[in-house]
Amino acid sequence: MTQSQQTKSVNDERVKQRSRFHQALIRPELGGIFGTILVFFFFFLTARDSGMFSPTGVMNWSIVSAQFIIIAVGACLLMIAGEFDLSVGSMIGFAGMSIALLSISMGLPIWLAIILTFILCMAVGALNGWLVIKTGLPSFIVTLAFLFILRGLTIFSAIATTKKTIIGGVRDAAEGDWLAPLFGGKVLAGLFTWMGENGWIETFSRGIKKGQPVIEGIPMLIIWAIVLIIFGHLLLTKTKFGNWIFASGGDARAASYVGVPVKRVKILMFMFTAFCACIFATAQVMEFGSAGADRGLLKEFEAIISVVIGGALLTGGYGSVIGAALGALIFGVVQQGLFFAGVESSLFRVFLGVILLLAVILNTYIRRMITGER
């Protein structure tokens, strides 16, 4: 009692004390947490018997969510730094094709193809960033140009060298490679075999895999997603550089006046987004064993939607990696869940549009609360 009186007397009498609910509401992750609970609750009620929550079902939506998470973490940090990258989807197609062309058509070892592709993609990311900084144009326009340039180059290079738009044979080429399992491999296989032997998870009852567990292990894709979430979250909230990311997106001029290297921060974030797209592409190529010129279509929007559902502001300067990851999880669970629930899959897009709209409205409201605007 005395304490509350003290704080009251100390504060400006016109500043109302905020309730706990309001304080919780201005955490960027809140919408994501709430949405995740709601989505799981919904599917638990409607699709419990469909196998969505069996080990294979869980693995199914986890992989899809992990894919979304990987590109969402990159898009999230970039959006907080105040920029967009619409070329993520094209970058995925470009990176996959680059790995396939370098290894299959040009005969380089897979590890070298992967490393060269990462360097190439991050260079394109840096070029994106450099152009945005140099020209002062909105990143929306610059990266929209790269959406077309990269997609066009991908299709052209595939057709010009192999007369095909899908290049296969990557899996065979990756056999015995040291770097490829980092993207296409599975971990904890022993644990799952052990769990299968103990009857905790299902095993195949016939065929050549008889006795083996239905889940061979955790795909590296999921490991990458978890590593990126942890890295992104620590970088953003617990480091000096994270403060610079917030500052660059919040007000680039104010930040540069106090000595924040805004240009460097933004260019590095463009490169990080390209890096994430490249991880996505490499894992996908390893999984399918092929690269296709049309891979990654619309992924840039899915990444941005995940980030926005996760509470980041489109205008930059505010957001959370955990929130973006939850947004991506919602995305993956709903996409696969509608399939399990036997709902017409075209309704997924309706859902997407509605949830995006709701998230943006909620975020605008939250921003007004933080900044005290009316």
Next chain:
Amino acid sequence: MTKPIIEMKNIEKHFGSVIALSGVSLDLVPGECHCLLGDNGAGKSTLIKTMSGVYKPTAGEIYFEGKPLDLKDPRDSISIGIATVYQDLAMIPLMSVTRNFFMGNEPVKKIAGISFFDHKTANEITMAKMREMGINLRSPDQAVGTLSGGERQTVAIARAVHFGAKVLILDEPTSALGVRQTSNVLATVDKVRNQGIGVVLITHNVRHAMAVGDRFTVLNRGQTLGTAKRGEISAEELQYMMAGGQELAQLESSLGSTV
């Protein structure tokens, strides 16, 4: 009189065919508040931007602590102790007070060889500095957006002082503020001056200038109309010089009171 910490001699700045400054001289001694007055377009902003390294002067010299100064960008001026607080660019509203306070100068601690932002130290320093300046924060992670305009200016001033400013340039700190907030900011200026920091205060409000100023320099159309000490000049005279005489006098007589 103590030796000036910063001296600007015959500064000229041309933007293409426009002459923004034509030979302006100004000096600042530690512990004084030097008010720079002038109407819109008089060249106040251009002058302080040359002082803080945003612009390079076309002609003229700047001396800092007796040595010639060549500023390449705003970072140079910050590193030698010239801090500028811009009216609307002081703070980022979406970020917390602590994050704003340490923006660009984050304290770090090493955990397993990796540098992490030391939130604990940062929060403690912020709370202490804010209390010194007379602002009681609910919590250090309160967003700057929840502070009033005057409080934001105060946070920016406290930040500049904490990071070792010897010269503090305030660009119209009171122009968007109410009466009480203005007096708070002017009180902060007084505190800072008493710590031995030289303050350049830009304003076009004579009363605000008279409240804290030790010396007054009036700019008009890119030229200095003169520098006067406190007590040597009245508010009316300053007002008259700023507005360039005649026209304002006519307007005042038709309005029947002082503008």
